[in-house]
Amino acid sequence: MKKYTIALLPGDGIGPEIAAEAKKVIDVIQAQGNAQFECTEAAFGGNAYLQTGKAFPQETIEVCDAVDAIIKGPIGLSKEESDKIPVDEQPERGALLPMRRRYDTFANYRPVYLPKALAHFSPLKPEVVGEGIDLLMIRELVGGLYFGHKERGTDDSGQRFVRETLEYDEGQIARILHVAFGEAKKRKGILHNVHKSNVLLSSVLWNEVLEEVAADYPEIEVKHIIVDAAATALCLDPRQFDVMVMENMMGDILSDLGGGILGSLGLMPSACVGPEKAYYEPAHGSAPDIAGKGIANPYSMIGSVALMMETSFGMTEEARAIWAALEGVFAEGFATADLGRGEGAKLLDTASFGDKVVERLAG
Ligand code: NAD
Numbered sequence: 055m056k057k058y059t060i061a062l063l064p065g066d067g068i069g070p071e072i073a074a075e076a077k078k079v080i081d082v083i084q085a086q087g088n089a090q091f092e093c094t095e096a097a098f099g100g101n102a103y104l105q106t107g108k109a110f111p112q113e114t115i116e117v118c119d120a121v122d123a124i125i126k127g128p129i130g131l132s133k134e135e136s137d138k139i140p141v142d143e144q145p146e147r148g149a150l151l152p153m154r155r156r157y158d159t160f161a162n163y164r165p166v167y168l169p170k171a172l173a174h175f176s177p178l179k180p181e182v183v184g185e186g187i188d189l190l191m192i193r194e195l196v197g198g199l200y201f202g203h204k205e206r207g208t209d210d211s212g213q214r215f216v217r218e219t220l221e222y223d224e225g226q227i228a229r230i231l232h233v234a235f236g237e238a239k240k241r242k243g244i245l246h247n248v249h250k251s252n253v254l255l256s257s258v259l260w261n262e263v264l265e266e267v268a269a270d271y272p273e274i275e276v277k278h279i280i281v282d283a284a285a286t287a288l289c290l291d292p293r294q295f296d297v298m299v300m301e302n303m304m305g306d307i308l309s310d311l312g313g314g315i316l317g318s319l320g321l322m323p324s325a326c327v328g329p330e331k332a333y334y335e336p337a338h339g340s341a342p343d344i345a346g347k348g349i350a351n352p353y354s355m356i357g358s359v360a361l362m363m364e365t366s367f368g369m370t371e372e373a374r375a376i377w378a379a380l381e382g383v384f385a386e387g388f389a390t391a392d393l394g395r396g397e398g399a400k401l402l403d404t405a406s407f408g409d410k411v412v413e414r415l416a417g
Contacts (some may be wrong), residue, residue, distance in 0.1 A: 058366075059092045060093045060123055060124070060362075061096055061114075062076075062094065062095045062096070063125070064095065065129040065340060066129045066130055066340040066345075067128060067130065067339070068350035068404075069127025069129065071346075072336070072351075072356075073127040076352065079411060083415070089367065098110060098153075099145040099149050100129060100130065110152050124331070124332075125334045125355075126334070129146070129150060129339075130339045131145060131340070151200060157332075158196060159195055160230055161326070162194070162326050163325040163326075163327065163361065164190070164191040164324045165189075166190070166322070171381070172381065175321070175393045176317050177314070177315070178292070182291065183292075188296075189297070189312075190241070191308060191312060192305075193302060193304075194227075194299075194300070194305065198220050198301045199303050205217040221256075228263050231263065232267060238271070241297055244296050245299060246276075247261070249300070250280060250281050250282075260301065288312065289315060310337070317393050319336075319339075320353055320393070323336060323357030324358065325362070334366075348403045349404060352404050357377070357380060360373040360377055378414075383414065387400050388402050388410065390402055
């Protein structure tokens with residue numbers, strides 16, 4: 055039997071609540087007998103800082119270095135709580151960006167998926183959402199503005215200033231584009247390139263590199279769209295998109311819009327893949343507004359387990375079964391609080407949703 059090691063980082067806010075449901079799913083897959091998973095829990099994010107003085111403590115680094123894959127809950131504190139922590143140790147700067155840098159997880163896969171049977175969750179009109187939504191956003195995750203040179207200071211006239219640099223080299227651009235073309239090849243053969251070359255020089259280089267990489271994929275039709283227009287188009291007609299590729303910050307923002315057109319960020323899992331290691335996380339934050347209430351939607355975290363099963367362990371059948379179980383629970387008429395806006399929805403709390411997924415997987 056195959057054995058895999060997993061680091062489970064529950065995170066902050068709703069993180070521990072949805073991570074518990076992810077763990078139930080990992081356990082039920084193990085119980086089916088095709089693989090054994092050794093899960094080690096470790097502190098990461100705001101809670102880790104409060105316990106140890108470090109948002110990404112050395113002990114957690116060692117756990118993550120040693121495992122086959124990492125699954126993490128969202129991290130982050132409310133603005134008020136975050137402001138009490140030194141800027142460099144605030145959860146994203148102190149934990150998330152260092153994790154991405156350490157494992158060079160440059161390829162972020164963010165599926166924006168709502169099957170026809172669940173189209174009623176979308177706030178878009180039925181004639182727009184039609185047969186459902188099924189697109190894949192590929193976000194570059196370790197370059198651009200988030201990782202460029204940063205400087206704060208006071209100038210000669212006494213004014214405070216800040217400088218943040220949007221940096222990419224051609225190698226960084228080429229490797230994410232190869233990932234995107236590869237995904238487009240597996241899907242419908244259409245790739246939307248999201249850019250801002252009318253203003254940003256970084257997008258001019260991005261598009262030049264795209265022309266070069268595209269030569270390796272003559273069968274793929276490339277469509278260029280400016281990021282602001284892409285935001286509108288995602289609301290007006292998301293069905294025109296299949297695979298979309300974009301730089302880091304554009305992907306951060308547009309993928310939350312993706313959650314919006316599905317009906318909730320709770321429907322957004324993601325995979326962050328590097329050359330040697332991948333980690334998996336919901337695309338959303340720690341939702342301090344609902345933390346501790348037991349009402350968070352664990353789909354994003356359980357979907358991240360499905361992505362891990364497939365991408366890190368090659369367990370395609372198990373991944374497919376998890377997606378089917380997630381959809382099946384909703385298709386029975388159940389909803390979590392974030393989605394249960396319509397009349398007649400049978401609302402499930404976080405743990406009950408996880409239990410129903412597990413029942414389906416076990417059954
Ligand atoms: P958020 O994504 O946490 O929440 C936005 C809205 O979506 C909230 O109303 C929240 O209740 C809802 N929501 C999100 N996930 C949900 C789920 N699974 N079920 C039901 N509702 C859900 O964004 P925010 O409030 O701007 O950020 C909160 C914290 O998260 C901040 O500290 C931010 O820095 C951090 N953050 C972390 C990550 C990460 O860990 N990768 C990503 C984004 C934001």
